[in-house]
């Protein structure tokens with residue numbers, strides 16, 4: 001199988017697996033216990049916390065382990081909203097292309113009386129810093145803008161947005177789930193107040209993530225209970241997963257540039273190959289995108305059928321985000337960059353890892369080219385486009 005769905009999840013690395021096994025064998029104690037097995041577990045937890053903190057330029061006391069990226073996003077947003085409300089601030093700023101963990105949390109707050117501004121993005125999927133500046137109000141409680149998009153890979157001007165928010169004294173959260181381990185992150189240099197990441201997007205285990213919260217910024221907990229994570233996230237720590245994530249993040253950050261360089265070469269080869277398909281269009285910017293992200297629209301076909309036929313040919317791909325595939329709604333991200341509904345349905349996301357090979361990329365180009373041609377041959381829409389009954393949207 002050629003696995004090109006690394007934005008949905010990655011294969012757990014051997015080192016991460018080993019760290020998890022070691023934890024289960026040696027550090028099975030409860031880190032809150034005072035006896036020796038407990039203290040050994042507490043030490044392993046502290047080591048993992050130091051490791052992940054150093055990977056993003058944070059200090060260990062600024063790290064809160066969670067059950068994943070979704071929980072970290074929920075906590076950052078709900079906490080900032082509820083703390084803001086206490087001071088009469090009930091306005092939240094985000095973008096139209098966020099992950100549903102952010103968008104649905106904001107929608108819930110909107111029902112509770114908060115006002116939400118979802119900023120647009122340009123045709124390459126990037127938000128304008130001047131739009132963020134213009135949206136800021138006296139009563140803005142939070143700006144939450146993703147580091148890099150999970151569907152089209154567009155990378156946002158995080159450092160500039162962070163600087164703006166710092167100047168206006170508004171907490172700034174970024175969902176860095178797709179960026180962590182793939183793009184350089186330095187929370188201090190990039191002016192980030194809160195950041196979410198998730199273990200399974202950089203070859204760590206799933207069901208674990210973290211929220212970074214800058215020292216001095218208050219944080220409310222979502223889960224009531226014990227005093228774990230300095231009382232901000234109750235529940236006995238999932239130490240094997242935390243240790244696996246820490247090892248995976250360290251590995252990814254140690255090889256970040258080398259991996260990115262390798263992936264960019266193959267990504268660009270894939271983009272070039274797929275661009276030769278008539279009436280196809282790359283979604284997102286040619287350059288300003290995640291090293292492993294390729295996303296195309298093909299006119300006249302359905303993304304779902306494309307995926308099934310590619311799976312038959314041994315290629316695991318996606319039509320966009322794992323969370324929306326299976327539903328017939330076109331991607332909110334593709335609509336936000338201006339793709340019309342009928343074209344947004346025919347999208348294909350291929351996400352590489354550092355293990356992807358040139359042979360795999362070449363096989364994929366060939367397979368997608370064949371499958372698109374085959375689907376078009378059966379498509380009544382394509383027939384109409386060919387006959388000029390309706391105009392092409394993608395030239």
Ligand SMILES: *Cc1c(COP(=O)(O)O)cnc(C)c1O
Pocket residue numbers: 007008067068069070071073099101146148149150175177178198199200201207208209
């Ligand atoms: C995968 C993903 C999430 C969710 O992370 P989980 O750990 O699966 O909950 C959130 N945001 C983005 C951008 C993602 O890609």
